[in-house]
Amino acid sequence: MTEAKKVPVKKVEPVVEKEPSLWDIFTKGIWKENGIFVMVLGLCPALAVTSSFEGAFGMGILVILVLTMTNTSVSLIRKVVPDTVRIPVYVIIIATEVTITKMLVDAFAPALATKLGVFIALITVNCVVFGRAESFASKNNVIKSLLDGVGVGVGFALSLVIIGFFREFLGTGAIVLGKTLPLGFEYTVFEGLGLGKYAFAVLVQPPGAFMVIGIILAIITAARQAKGVKK
Amino acid sequence: MNLIAILISSMIINNIVLMQFLGLCSFFGVSTKMKSVVGMGLAVITVIFLSAAITYPLYKFVLVELGIQYIDTIAFILVIASLVQLTELIIKRFSQSLYKALGVYLPLIATNCAVLGVALTNVATPQSYPEALMFALGSGLGYAFIIITFTAIRLRLDSANVPKAMKGLPIAFITASLMAMAFMGLSGII
Numbered sequence: 001m002t003e004a005k006k007v008p009v010k011k012v013e014p015v016v017e018k019e020p021s022l023w024d025i026f027t028k029g030i031w032k033e034n035g036i037f038v039m040v041l042g043l044c045p046a047l048a049v050t051s052s053f054e055g056a057f058g059m060g061i062l063v064i065l066v067l068t069m070t071n072t073s074v075s076l077i078r079k080v081v082p083d084t085v086r087i088p089v090y091v092i093i094i095a096t097e098v099t100i101t102k103m104l105v106d107a108f109a110p111a112l113a114t115k116l117g118v119f120i121a122l123i124t125v126n127c128v129v130f131g132r133a134e135s136f137a138s139k140n141n142v143i144k145s146l147l148d149g150v151g152v153g154v155g156f157a158l159s160l161v162i163i164g165f166f167r168e169f170l171g172t173g174a175i176v177l178g179k180t181l182p183l184g185f186e187y188t189v190f191e192g193l194g195l196g197k198y199a200f201a202v203l204v205q206p207p208g209a210f211m212v213i214g215i216i217l218a219i220i221t222a223a224r225q226a227k228g229v230k231k
Numbered sequence: 232m233n234l235i236a237i238l239i240s241s242m243i244i245n246n247i248v249l250m251q252f253l254g255l256c257s258f259f260g261v262s263t264k265m266k267s268v269v270g271m272g273l274a275v276i277t278v279i280f281l282s283a284a285i286t287y288p289l290y291k292f293v294l295v296e297l298g299i300q301y302i303d304t305i306a307f308i309l310v311i312a313s314l315v316q317l318t319e320l321i322i323k324r325f326s327q328s329l330y331k332a333l334g335v336y337l338p339l340i341a342t343n344c345a346v347l348g349v350a351l352t353n354v355a356t357p358q359s360y361p362e363a364l365m366f367a368l369g370s371g372l373g374y375a376f377i378i379i380t381f382t383a384i385r386l387r388l389d390s391a392n393v394p395k396a397m398k399g400l401p402i403a404f405i406t407a408s409l410m411a412m413a414f415m416g417l418s419g420i421i
Contacts, residue, residue, distance in 0.1 A: 040400060041256060044344050048252035091312060091341075095305040103301065118351050121304045125344040127256050206250050207411035214397075214404025222396035 025144055029151030035128040036159040036213075037220055042128035045119050046160060047209035051171075054180045056164025058112045059119065060157025062101055064150065066123050067132060069097045071149030074137040090133045091124075098124045108182065115180045128156055166212050171203030172196065234365045241369030244418055247345055248377045249411040254345030259403060261339075262382040271339075272375030277318060278340045279349050279374070282311045283367030286350040287360055307350045315341045345374055381407065 020028075033039060036046045045063070050056040073093055081089050102120045105113045113120065123129060132152055137145040168175055173195035178186035202208050247253050254275070261271050286307050294300050319337045323330045340346060349370045353363040384406055393402050 040259065043255035043259065044252050044348075047255060088312060091308055092305065095308045099301060099304050102304070118348055118355065121351055122253075122344045122348055124304055124308055125342050125347050127342065130342060202412070205411075205415060206252070207408045207415060209252065210404045210408035210411055214401045214408060217404060218394075218396045218401035221398075221401060225396060 022144065022147055026147045026151040029148060029153070030155040030158065033152065033155070034159060035152060035156040036163075037217065039128075039131075040217075041131060042126045042156065043213075044122060045126065046163060046213065047206075049116055049119055050160055050164040050167055050209060050212075051204045052115070052180070053161070053164040053168045053175045054177065055112075055115050056160040057157075058109070058181055059116060060153075060160045062105065062116075062120065063123060063126070063129070063156050063160075064153030066094075066098055066101055067129055067149040067153040067156075068146060069101075069149075070094050070129055070133055071137040071145040072142060073097070074133040075140060075142045075145035078138050086138065087134075090130065090138075094129055094133065095124045109180075111180045111182070128152065163209075163212055163216070166216075167203045167208055170200050171205075171208060172201075173199040234361060237362055237365045238369040238372075239420075241366045242373035242376065243414070244420060246373045246377055246414055247349070247370045248374055249407065249414050251348070253348040254343050254374055257339060257343055258378055258381065258407075259400065262378055262385055262403075265379075265382055265386065268378055268382045269375075272378055274318075274337055274340055275343065275345065275374050276368075276371035278311070278315060278337075278343075279346050279371040280364070280367050281318070282307075282314050282346055282350050283353055283363055285310050285314065287353055287363045290354040303351065303354065304347075307347055311346050311350070312341045345370065377410070381410065384410075 029035075031038075035042050042063075045059050049059045070090075070093060074090055077089070077093075098121060101123070102113075105116075105120060132149060136148045140148070165175070169190065173193070174191045175189040176186075177183060177189060200208075203212065241247070245251060248255065248258050257271060257275075262268055289306060289310065290300070290303060294303060294306060315337055319330075322337075349367050353366060358366070385403060388402055388406065397405070
Protein backbone atom coordinates (compact mmCIF):
# COMPACT_ATOMS: atom_id res chain seq x y z
CA MET A 1 0.00 0.00 0.00
CA THR A 2 1.35 3.41 -0.95
CA GLU A 3 1.34 6.51 1.12
CA ALA A 4 -0.75 8.36 -1.47
CA LYS A 5 -3.62 5.97 -1.10
CA LYS A 6 -3.86 6.66 2.58
CA VAL A 7 -7.18 8.17 3.35
CA PRO A 8 -7.12 10.96 5.88
CA VAL A 9 -8.48 9.66 9.12
CA LYS A 10 -11.97 10.90 9.66
CA LYS A 11 -12.74 11.96 13.15
CA VAL A 12 -15.83 10.13 14.23
CA GLU A 13 -17.67 11.86 16.98
CA PRO A 14 -18.60 9.23 19.56
CA VAL A 15 -22.34 9.07 19.78
CA VAL A 16 -23.16 9.72 23.39
CA GLU A 17 -26.26 7.74 24.08
CA LYS A 18 -28.32 9.10 26.89
CA GLU A 19 -28.50 6.63 29.72
CA PRO A 20 -32.13 5.47 29.74
CA SER A 21 -33.88 6.10 33.02
CA LEU A 22 -35.36 3.24 35.00
CA TRP A 23 -38.84 4.40 33.99
CA ASP A 24 -37.85 4.23 30.31
CA ILE A 25 -36.57 0.69 30.75
CA PHE A 26 -39.87 -0.29 32.32
CA THR A 27 -42.12 1.37 29.73
CA LYS A 28 -40.26 0.46 26.55
CA GLY A 29 -41.21 -3.18 27.01
CA ILE A 30 -44.89 -2.30 27.18
CA TRP A 31 -45.19 -0.55 23.84
CA LYS A 32 -42.00 0.30 21.94
CA GLU A 33 -40.54 -3.19 22.16
CA ASN A 34 -43.80 -5.04 22.67
CA GLY A 35 -43.12 -8.76 22.30
CA ILE A 36 -46.09 -9.73 20.18
CA PHE A 37 -47.24 -6.69 18.23
CA VAL A 38 -43.89 -5.07 17.47
CA MET A 39 -41.26 -7.81 17.58
CA VAL A 40 -43.72 -10.59 16.59
CA LEU A 41 -42.09 -13.06 18.98
CA GLY A 42 -43.61 -15.58 21.35
CA LEU A 43 -46.51 -16.28 19.05
CA CYS A 44 -47.35 -19.78 20.22
CA PRO A 45 -49.04 -18.76 23.48
CA ALA A 46 -50.44 -15.62 21.84
CA LEU A 47 -52.49 -17.78 19.52
CA ALA A 48 -53.07 -20.90 21.53
CA VAL A 49 -54.32 -19.66 24.89
CA THR A 50 -56.23 -16.57 23.78
CA SER A 51 -59.47 -18.33 22.86
CA SER A 52 -60.78 -17.08 26.20
CA PHE A 53 -60.15 -13.83 28.03
CA GLU A 54 -59.36 -15.61 31.27
CA GLY A 55 -56.89 -18.02 29.70
CA ALA A 56 -55.07 -15.09 28.13
CA PHE A 57 -55.05 -13.20 31.41
CA GLY A 58 -53.72 -16.19 33.34
CA MET A 59 -51.00 -16.82 30.78
CA GLY A 60 -50.07 -13.13 30.90
CA ILE A 61 -49.60 -13.27 34.67
CA LEU A 62 -47.43 -16.38 34.34
CA VAL A 63 -45.25 -14.78 31.68
CA ILE A 64 -44.75 -11.69 33.88
CA LEU A 65 -43.72 -13.96 36.76
CA VAL A 66 -41.34 -16.05 34.68
CA LEU A 67 -39.76 -13.07 32.90
CA THR A 68 -39.16 -11.27 36.18
CA MET A 69 -37.55 -14.33 37.74
CA THR A 70 -35.41 -15.28 34.76
CA ASN A 71 -34.22 -11.74 34.06
CA THR A 72 -33.25 -11.27 37.70
CA SER A 73 -31.40 -14.54 38.04
CA VAL A 74 -29.63 -14.28 34.69
CA SER A 75 -28.50 -10.81 35.64
CA LEU A 76 -27.25 -12.04 39.02
CA ILE A 77 -25.02 -14.71 37.51
CA ARG A 78 -23.95 -12.76 34.43
CA LYS A 79 -20.39 -12.19 35.67
CA VAL A 80 -19.84 -15.76 36.88
CA VAL A 81 -20.86 -17.66 33.76
CA PRO A 82 -18.26 -17.94 30.99
CA ASP A 83 -19.44 -16.65 27.66
CA THR A 84 -19.12 -19.97 25.82
CA VAL A 85 -21.55 -21.90 28.00
CA ARG A 86 -23.99 -19.09 28.71
CA ILE A 87 -26.79 -20.36 26.47
CA PRO A 88 -27.12 -23.84 28.05
CA VAL A 89 -26.95 -22.19 31.48
CA TYR A 90 -29.75 -19.76 30.59
CA VAL A 91 -31.85 -22.61 29.21
CA ILE A 92 -31.51 -24.58 32.45
CA ILE A 93 -32.34 -21.53 34.57
CA ILE A 94 -35.40 -20.74 32.49
CA ALA A 95 -36.57 -24.37 32.46
CA THR A 96 -36.20 -24.62 36.24
CA GLU A 97 -38.11 -21.44 36.91
CA VAL A 98 -40.87 -22.42 34.49
CA THR A 99 -41.15 -25.74 36.31
CA ILE A 100 -41.51 -23.91 39.63
CA THR A 101 -44.22 -21.71 38.12
CA LYS A 102 -45.98 -24.76 36.72
CA MET A 103 -46.03 -26.42 40.14
CA LEU A 104 -47.49 -23.29 41.70
CA VAL A 105 -50.23 -23.16 39.07
CA ASP A 106 -50.99 -26.86 39.54
CA ALA A 107 -51.34 -26.28 43.26
CA PHE A 108 -53.28 -23.00 43.38
CA ALA A 109 -55.19 -22.77 40.09
CA PRO A 110 -55.85 -26.30 38.82
CA ALA A 111 -58.53 -25.12 36.36
CA LEU A 112 -56.06 -22.73 34.77
CA ALA A 113 -53.46 -25.51 34.59
CA THR A 114 -55.92 -27.71 32.68
CA LYS A 115 -56.90 -24.84 30.39
CA LEU A 116 -53.32 -23.87 29.46
CA GLY A 117 -52.06 -27.45 29.37
CA VAL A 118 -48.72 -27.94 27.69
CA PHE A 119 -48.31 -24.21 27.07
CA ILE A 120 -47.19 -23.54 30.64
CA ALA A 121 -44.19 -25.80 30.13
CA LEU A 122 -43.65 -24.24 26.73
CA ILE A 123 -42.90 -20.84 28.28
CA THR A 124 -39.41 -22.39 28.48
CA VAL A 125 -38.95 -22.04 24.74
CA ASN A 126 -40.79 -18.72 24.42
CA CYS A 127 -38.54 -16.52 22.31
CA VAL A 128 -39.44 -13.46 24.37
CA VAL A 129 -38.16 -14.96 27.63
CA PHE A 130 -34.95 -16.21 26.10
CA GLY A 131 -34.50 -13.05 24.05
CA ARG A 132 -34.65 -10.79 27.11
CA ALA A 133 -32.20 -12.99 29.04
CA GLU A 134 -29.72 -12.96 26.18
CA SER A 135 -30.09 -9.39 24.94
CA PHE A 136 -30.80 -7.47 28.14
CA ALA A 137 -30.29 -9.31 31.42
CA SER A 138 -26.87 -10.68 30.46
CA LYS A 139 -25.57 -7.11 30.04
CA ASN A 140 -27.32 -5.06 32.70
CA ASN A 141 -27.50 -4.88 36.47
CA VAL A 142 -30.15 -6.56 38.58
CA ILE A 143 -32.47 -3.58 39.11
CA LYS A 144 -32.57 -2.73 35.42
CA SER A 145 -33.07 -6.35 34.42
CA LEU A 146 -35.86 -6.78 36.94
CA LEU A 147 -37.66 -3.70 35.60
CA ASP A 148 -37.09 -4.79 32.02
CA GLY A 149 -38.55 -8.22 32.85
CA VAL A 150 -41.64 -6.73 34.46
CA GLY A 151 -42.08 -4.22 31.60
CA VAL A 152 -41.75 -6.73 28.80
CA GLY A 153 -43.94 -9.16 30.75
CA VAL A 154 -46.67 -6.55 31.24
CA GLY A 155 -46.50 -5.66 27.54
CA PHE A 156 -46.80 -9.31 26.59
CA ALA A 157 -49.68 -9.85 29.02
CA LEU A 158 -51.52 -6.77 27.73
CA SER A 159 -51.27 -8.01 24.14
CA LEU A 160 -52.58 -11.43 25.18
CA VAL A 161 -55.47 -9.84 27.06
CA ILE A 162 -56.38 -7.62 24.09
CA ILE A 163 -56.36 -10.60 21.70
CA GLY A 164 -58.25 -12.75 24.22
CA PHE A 165 -60.87 -10.06 24.80
CA PHE A 166 -61.68 -9.64 21.11
CA ARG A 167 -61.69 -13.36 20.43
CA GLU A 168 -63.99 -14.29 23.30
CA PHE A 169 -66.28 -11.24 23.07
CA LEU A 170 -66.80 -11.38 19.31
CA GLY A 171 -66.67 -15.16 19.20
CA THR A 172 -69.21 -15.91 21.93
CA GLY A 173 -70.87 -12.58 22.66
CA ALA A 174 -69.86 -12.45 26.32
CA ILE A 175 -66.84 -12.71 28.62
CA VAL A 176 -66.82 -15.40 31.30
CA LEU A 177 -65.01 -14.56 34.54
CA GLY A 178 -64.14 -16.85 37.44
CA LYS A 179 -64.34 -20.13 35.55
CA THR A 180 -60.64 -20.84 35.03
CA LEU A 181 -59.08 -18.27 37.33
CA PRO A 182 -59.60 -18.81 41.06
CA LEU A 183 -61.39 -15.50 41.63
CA GLY A 184 -63.89 -16.84 44.14
CA PHE A 185 -66.92 -15.77 42.08
CA GLU A 186 -68.37 -16.52 38.67
CA TYR A 187 -69.75 -13.77 36.50
CA THR A 188 -70.43 -13.36 32.80
CA VAL A 189 -69.87 -9.85 31.50
CA PHE A 190 -71.99 -8.52 28.59
CA GLU A 191 -74.34 -11.52 28.92
CA GLY A 192 -77.33 -9.17 29.23
CA LEU A 193 -76.68 -7.66 25.83
CA GLY A 194 -77.81 -10.90 24.20
CA LEU A 195 -75.13 -10.78 21.56
CA GLY A 196 -74.67 -14.53 21.62
CA LYS A 197 -76.80 -15.11 18.53
CA TYR A 198 -74.67 -12.72 16.47
CA ALA A 199 -71.41 -14.30 17.62
CA PHE A 200 -68.73 -14.92 15.02
CA ALA A 201 -67.90 -18.39 16.28
CA VAL A 202 -64.86 -18.97 14.09
CA LEU A 203 -62.93 -16.47 16.24
CA VAL A 204 -62.68 -18.88 19.17
CA GLN A 205 -61.50 -21.59 16.75
CA PRO A 206 -57.88 -21.79 15.57
CA PRO A 207 -58.36 -19.68 12.38
CA GLY A 208 -59.74 -16.82 14.47
CA ALA A 209 -56.44 -16.54 16.35
CA PHE A 210 -54.49 -15.83 13.16
CA MET A 211 -57.20 -13.52 11.91
CA VAL A 212 -57.39 -11.34 15.03
CA ILE A 213 -53.60 -10.94 15.23
CA GLY A 214 -53.43 -10.18 11.50
CA ILE A 215 -56.08 -7.47 11.80
CA ILE A 216 -54.47 -5.93 14.91
CA LEU A 217 -51.06 -5.86 13.16
CA ALA A 218 -52.67 -4.23 10.12
CA ILE A 219 -54.31 -1.56 12.32
CA ILE A 220 -50.96 -0.83 13.99
CA THR A 221 -49.24 -0.57 10.61
CA ALA A 222 -52.00 1.69 9.28
CA ALA A 223 -51.74 3.93 12.35
CA ARG A 224 -47.97 4.21 11.89
CA GLN A 225 -48.34 5.04 8.22
CA ALA A 226 -50.96 7.70 8.94
CA LYS A 227 -48.64 9.22 11.55
CA GLY A 228 -45.78 9.22 9.05
CA VAL A 229 -47.89 11.05 6.45
CA LYS A 230 -48.75 13.87 8.86
CA LYS A 231 -45.10 14.52 9.57
CA MET B 232 -56.14 -46.12 17.02
CA ASN B 233 -53.91 -47.74 14.44
CA LEU B 234 -50.59 -46.27 13.38
CA ILE B 235 -51.68 -44.98 9.97
CA ALA B 236 -54.58 -43.13 11.56
CA ILE B 237 -52.20 -41.49 14.05
CA LEU B 238 -49.87 -40.48 11.23
CA ILE B 239 -52.62 -38.85 9.16
CA SER B 240 -54.29 -37.24 12.12
CA SER B 241 -51.09 -35.67 13.46
CA MET B 242 -49.90 -34.61 10.03
CA ILE B 243 -53.05 -33.12 8.54
CA ILE B 244 -56.10 -33.07 10.76
CA ASN B 245 -54.52 -31.90 14.01
CA ASN B 246 -51.77 -30.09 12.19
CA ILE B 247 -49.10 -28.97 14.61
CA VAL B 248 -48.82 -25.45 13.23
CA LEU B 249 -52.35 -24.51 12.24
CA MET B 250 -54.35 -26.37 14.85
CA GLN B 251 -52.03 -26.64 17.85
CA PHE B 252 -50.04 -23.43 17.36
CA LEU B 253 -46.60 -24.89 17.87
CA GLY B 254 -43.48 -23.69 16.08
CA LEU B 255 -45.02 -20.41 14.99
CA CYS B 256 -41.95 -18.21 15.42
CA SER B 257 -40.08 -20.09 12.73
CA PHE B 258 -43.28 -20.46 10.72
CA PHE B 259 -43.54 -16.69 10.24
CA GLY B 260 -39.84 -15.93 10.58
CA VAL B 261 -38.29 -18.29 8.04
CA SER B 262 -41.05 -18.56 5.44
CA THR B 263 -39.63 -16.05 2.98
CA LYS B 264 -37.23 -18.19 0.93
CA MET B 265 -38.15 -21.56 -0.51
CA LYS B 266 -34.69 -23.09 -0.25
CA SER B 267 -34.24 -22.31 3.42
CA VAL B 268 -37.73 -23.50 4.26
CA VAL B 269 -37.14 -26.93 2.74
CA GLY B 270 -33.95 -27.21 4.82
CA MET B 271 -35.74 -26.11 7.95
CA GLY B 272 -38.54 -28.60 7.33
CA LEU B 273 -36.11 -31.50 6.94
CA ALA B 274 -34.20 -30.49 10.06
CA VAL B 275 -37.42 -30.26 12.08
CA ILE B 276 -38.62 -33.69 10.94
CA THR B 277 -35.29 -35.22 11.99
CA VAL B 278 -35.06 -33.52 15.37
CA ILE B 279 -38.71 -34.03 16.36
CA PHE B 280 -38.48 -37.74 15.55
CA LEU B 281 -35.16 -38.33 17.30
CA SER B 282 -36.11 -36.33 20.38
CA ALA B 283 -39.39 -38.22 20.69
CA ALA B 284 -37.49 -41.50 20.33
CA ILE B 285 -35.27 -40.53 23.27
CA THR B 286 -37.59 -38.58 25.58
CA TYR B 287 -40.37 -41.18 25.69
CA PRO B 288 -38.23 -44.00 27.14
CA LEU B 289 -36.38 -41.49 29.29
CA TYR B 290 -39.67 -40.43 30.87
CA LYS B 291 -41.18 -43.93 31.21
CA PHE B 292 -38.09 -45.76 32.43
CA VAL B 293 -36.08 -43.14 34.29
CA LEU B 294 -38.21 -40.24 35.47
CA VAL B 295 -41.27 -42.32 36.43
CA GLU B 296 -39.15 -45.02 38.09
CA LEU B 297 -37.38 -42.42 40.18
CA GLY B 298 -40.61 -40.53 40.86
CA ILE B 299 -39.29 -37.26 39.47
CA GLN B 300 -41.76 -36.65 36.63
CA TYR B 301 -41.91 -32.99 37.56
CA ILE B 302 -38.49 -32.28 36.05
CA ASP B 303 -39.68 -33.43 32.61
CA THR B 304 -39.36 -29.98 31.03
CA ILE B 305 -35.76 -29.56 32.21
CA ALA B 306 -34.76 -33.09 31.19
CA PHE B 307 -36.40 -32.79 27.77
CA ILE B 308 -34.90 -29.42 26.92
CA LEU B 309 -31.46 -30.82 27.75
CA VAL B 310 -32.06 -33.84 25.52
CA ILE B 311 -33.27 -31.62 22.68
CA ALA B 312 -30.39 -29.16 22.96
CA SER B 313 -27.76 -31.91 22.97
CA LEU B 314 -29.56 -33.75 20.19
CA VAL B 315 -29.48 -30.66 18.02
CA GLN B 316 -25.74 -30.35 18.64
CA LEU B 317 -25.22 -34.02 17.89
CA THR B 318 -27.26 -33.92 14.68
CA GLU B 319 -25.23 -30.93 13.59
CA LEU B 320 -21.94 -32.79 14.22
CA ILE B 321 -23.09 -35.95 12.43
CA ILE B 322 -24.41 -34.11 9.40
CA LYS B 323 -21.22 -32.04 9.23
CA ARG B 324 -19.13 -35.22 9.31
CA PHE B 325 -21.07 -37.19 6.70
CA SER B 326 -22.67 -34.80 4.28
CA GLN B 327 -21.17 -31.40 3.61
CA SER B 328 -23.88 -30.46 1.14
CA LEU B 329 -26.68 -31.28 3.58
CA TYR B 330 -24.78 -29.44 6.30
CA LYS B 331 -24.60 -26.36 4.14
CA ALA B 332 -28.32 -26.56 3.48
CA LEU B 333 -29.34 -27.13 7.11
CA GLY B 334 -26.42 -25.57 8.97
CA VAL B 335 -27.92 -22.28 10.06
CA TYR B 336 -31.32 -23.72 10.87
CA LEU B 337 -30.23 -26.48 13.19
CA PRO B 338 -29.40 -24.28 16.21
CA LEU B 339 -32.74 -22.51 15.77
CA ILE B 340 -34.60 -25.76 16.28
CA ALA B 341 -33.48 -26.04 19.90
CA THR B 342 -35.86 -23.18 20.70
CA ASN B 343 -38.60 -24.34 18.34
CA CYS B 344 -41.53 -25.08 20.60
CA ALA B 345 -42.82 -27.76 18.23
CA VAL B 346 -40.03 -30.11 19.35
CA LEU B 347 -40.59 -29.68 23.09
CA GLY B 348 -44.34 -29.59 22.53
CA VAL B 349 -44.37 -32.97 20.80
CA ALA B 350 -42.10 -34.51 23.44
CA LEU B 351 -44.35 -33.25 26.26
CA THR B 352 -47.59 -34.24 24.51
CA ASN B 353 -46.21 -37.73 23.92
CA VAL B 354 -45.72 -38.43 27.60
CA ALA B 355 -48.87 -36.62 28.70
CA THR B 356 -51.18 -38.79 26.59
CA PRO B 357 -51.36 -42.51 27.26
CA GLN B 358 -49.92 -44.15 24.17
CA SER B 359 -47.42 -46.86 23.35
CA TYR B 360 -43.88 -46.31 22.04
CA PRO B 361 -44.70 -47.00 18.34
CA GLU B 362 -47.70 -44.70 18.60
CA ALA B 363 -45.56 -41.96 20.10
CA LEU B 364 -43.00 -42.35 17.33
CA MET B 365 -45.72 -42.21 14.69
CA PHE B 366 -47.18 -39.09 16.29
CA ALA B 367 -43.74 -37.44 16.21
CA LEU B 368 -43.16 -38.40 12.59
CA GLY B 369 -46.59 -37.14 11.57
CA SER B 370 -46.08 -33.86 13.43
CA GLY B 371 -42.73 -33.28 11.75
CA LEU B 372 -44.13 -34.06 8.32
CA GLY B 373 -47.11 -31.83 9.02
CA TYR B 374 -44.82 -28.97 10.00
CA ALA B 375 -42.73 -29.33 6.85
CA PHE B 376 -45.82 -29.67 4.66
CA ILE B 377 -47.49 -26.54 6.04
CA ILE B 378 -44.40 -24.34 6.12
CA ILE B 379 -43.55 -25.22 2.49
CA THR B 380 -47.11 -24.59 1.29
CA PHE B 381 -47.27 -21.36 3.25
CA THR B 382 -43.98 -20.14 1.79
CA ALA B 383 -45.22 -20.84 -1.72
CA ILE B 384 -48.26 -18.67 -1.03
CA ARG B 385 -46.19 -15.92 0.60
CA LEU B 386 -43.84 -15.74 -2.37
CA ARG B 387 -46.83 -15.08 -4.61
CA LEU B 388 -48.21 -12.53 -2.18
CA ASP B 389 -45.04 -10.49 -2.65
CA SER B 390 -46.13 -9.57 -6.16
CA ALA B 391 -49.81 -9.27 -5.29
CA ASN B 392 -51.57 -5.97 -4.91
CA VAL B 393 -52.14 -5.97 -1.16
CA PRO B 394 -53.50 -2.92 0.74
CA LYS B 395 -50.62 -0.86 2.08
CA ALA B 396 -51.33 -1.49 5.76
CA MET B 397 -51.69 -5.23 5.23
CA LYS B 398 -48.32 -5.70 3.49
CA GLY B 399 -45.91 -8.19 5.02
CA LEU B 400 -46.91 -9.85 8.27
CA PRO B 401 -50.60 -8.86 8.57
CA ILE B 402 -51.53 -10.48 5.27
CA ALA B 403 -49.37 -13.48 6.20
CA PHE B 404 -51.49 -13.93 9.32
CA ILE B 405 -54.72 -13.64 7.33
CA THR B 406 -53.35 -16.22 4.87
CA ALA B 407 -52.54 -18.56 7.74
CA SER B 408 -56.04 -18.00 9.06
CA LEU B 409 -57.58 -19.04 5.75
CA MET B 410 -55.31 -22.09 5.63
CA ALA B 411 -56.39 -23.03 9.15
CA MET B 412 -60.02 -22.64 8.09
CA ALA B 413 -59.44 -24.98 5.17
CA PHE B 414 -57.82 -27.50 7.49
CA MET B 415 -60.77 -27.25 9.91
CA GLY B 416 -62.88 -28.71 7.14
CA LEU B 417 -60.84 -31.90 7.37
CA SER B 418 -61.70 -32.55 11.01
CA GLY B 419 -63.95 -35.53 11.45
CA ILE B 420 -62.31 -37.65 8.76
CA ILE B 421 -60.86 -39.94 11.40
